[in-house]
Amino acid sequence: MDPSLVPFGKPRAERADAVRNREHLLRTAREMLAELGADKVTMDGLAERAGLGKGTVFRRFGTRAGIFRALLDADERHFQEQVLSGPPPLGPGADPAERLIAYGRARIAFILDHHALARASMERHQSMPPGEPGVSQLHIRALLGQARMEGPGLTALSLQLTAALEGPLLLPASRMWDAENPPDADEIERFLGDGWQTLIERVMR
Amino acid sequence: MDPSLVPFGKPRAERADAVRNREHLLRTAREMLAELGADKVTMDGLAERAGLGKGTVFRRFGTRAGIFRALLDADERHFQEQVLSGPPPLGPGADPAERLIAYGRARIAFILDHHALARASMERHQSMPPGEPGVSQLHIRALLGQARMEGPGLTALSLQLTAALEGPLLLPASRMWDAENPPDADEIERFLGDGWQTLIERVMR
Numbered sequence: 001m002d003p004s005l006v007p008f009g010k011p012r013a014e015r016a017d018a019v020r021n022r023e024h025l026l027r028t029a030r031e032m033l034a035e036l037g038a039d040k041v042t043m044d045g046l047a048e049r050a051g052l053g054k055g056t057v058f059r060r061f062g063t064r065a066g067i068f069r070a071l072l073d074a075d076e077r078h079f080q081e082q083v084l085s086g087p088p089p090l091g092p093g094a095d096p097a098e099r100l101i102a103y104g105r106a107r108i109a110f111i112l113d114h115h116a117l118a119r120a121s122m123e124r125h126q127s128m129p130p131g132e133p134g135v136s137q138l139h140i141r142a143l144l145g146q147a148r149m150e151g152p153g154l155t156a157l158s159l160q161l162t163a164a165l166e167g168p169l170l171l172p173a174s175r176m177w178d179a180e181n182p183p184d185a186d187e188i189e190r191f192l193g194d195g196w197q198t199l200i201e202r203v204m205r
Numbered sequence: 206m207d208p209s210l211v212p213f214g215k216p217r218a219e220r221a222d223a224v225r226n227r228e229h230l231l232r233t234a235r236e237m238l239a240e241l242g243a244d245k246v247t248m249d250g251l252a253e254r255a256g257l258g259k260g261t262v263f264r265r266f267g268t269r270a271g272i273f274r275a276l277l278d279a280d281e282r283h284f285q286e287q288v289l290s291g292p293p294p295l296g297p298g299a300d301p302a303e304r305l306i307a308y309g310r311a312r313i314a315f316i317l318d319h320h321a322l323a324r325a326s327m328e329r330h331q332s333m334p335p336g337e338p339g340v341s342q343l344h345i346r347a348l349l350g351q352a353r354m355e356g357p358g359l360t361a362l363s364l365q366l367t368a369a370l371e372g373p374l375l376l377p378a379s380r381m382w383d384a385e386n387p388p389d390a391d392e393i394e395r396f397l398g399d400g401w402q403t404l405i406e407r408v409m410r
Contacts, residue, residue, distance in 0.1 A: 156373075156400020163372025164365035195361020203407045 025050050025060060026074060029067050038120035041067060068121035072114060079110050083139060096147035097204040103139060104165050104196035105189075111169045112185045137162040147204055157203075164199060168192060230255050230265060231279060234272050243325035246272060273326035277319060284315050288344060301352035302409040308344060309370050309401035310394075316374045317390045342367040352409055362408075369404060373397060 028050040032041045043064055047054045061067045088094035089102035111118075141158035169192070183191070233255040237246045248269055252262045266272045293299040294307035316323075346363035374397070388396065 153399040153403035156396050157403050159373050160369035160397075160400050160404055164369040167368025167372035168361075168364050191361050192365070194358040195365050198358035198362050199365055199408065202409075203404065 021052060021056060022060060025052065025057065025067075026070060029071060033068075033071070033117070038068065038116050041120075043067070063123065065121050065123045068117050072117050072121050075110075075114060075117075079106070080135065082106070096143040097200060100140065100143050100200045100204070101197045103136075103143070104200065105193040107136060107165060108169065108192050108196065109189055111166065112189055136166060140165075149204070161199075161203070165196060226257060226261060227265060230257065230262065230272075231275060234276060238273075238276070238322070243273065243321050246325075248272070268328065270326050270328050273322050277322050277326050280315075280319060280322075284311070285340065287311070301348040302405060305345065305348050305405045305409070306402050308341075308348070309405065310398040312341060312370060313374065313397050313401065314394055316371065317394055341371060345370075354409070366404075366408070370401060 025046065029041060029046055032046065032049060041064075043057050043061070044054060046067060047057045050057070057067075061070060082090055083103065083106075085091055089098040090106050092099075094102070137158055140161050141155065144154055144158055230251065234246060234251055237251065237254060246269075248262050248266070249259060251272060252259045255262070262272075266275060287295055288308065288311075290296055294303040295311050297304075299307070342363055345366050346360065349359055349363055
């Protein structure tokens, strides 16, 4: 083997290995999450089930919450890809109002589906969920622009529509519903999705 | 003095005394807040300036944050009175869309004016401001009803409009603006007030 290749070849091989480890760990963590629930996924348990050293898991994720954050980040990236280049009406190709309605419904479902994961991804004493609240706002702002809505209040309007979409999902559930008889996730999804559709249809008609 | 009056007369006298103490303490706390800022208002300082015992201040407010909560509650009650029976368009007598716009602008100003007080009224480690987010929602829901808007999405719509109104004011400021060059409270009030007006005009036209 030509020794001049080693400085490039060696790191490349290590990197491929690290990528494989990472994907294996995320896949294993996801299996454990589905089978056991977030409470039962630990650093030690993950290392053992993945057949990797505890040091590898710690270096990769830092903390137990870091495991969940990595899963959430991967799902968030996938969601954003659907918005940027997936099929319409969530992806490009439908008219802006239809896309806004589809975005809101998909975002509501995503946040509801990831509620336990988002909680588990927060470090102790952290009070706001991490992530990019700006992503929804930028998308909503862009679609209002594509609809040729204009005016001085448009940036504020996009901020307020983002709050309208995501705010109710951040409230403690007891403030929204009858605590004795809470609706299930499907009912919440339909309730908020219908409200969002009414709001967008009225704002953009 | 007729001894049969004592069981009624005595508590009544004490109660009047307690009300006076309470009003005196709140007035003194408000003076200290205006002169010194929230950080410098302490239980000891308040007792000294009010010329009352520390025990009275502790029994009245419980904690330092309790002082600010009492001030905030008093202002909140005054705000609600303006909405329920003050002059239009904030109070009754204007049409529902005008009242909603006026309510939003007044609420934005109220929250901005009470930002420091609301922070100071939170106990350590408490992550959500106390108070009644439901008050705005009930008022918004009632005005949508008065405008004869109907439909299955109306309760969700009132929840989402409440989030649109109050949500942006709960975000850490750095997520909303250029952290290097933040706008002052008057600019924020105008920015969000104009956005709210645009939103309501579009929703209710």
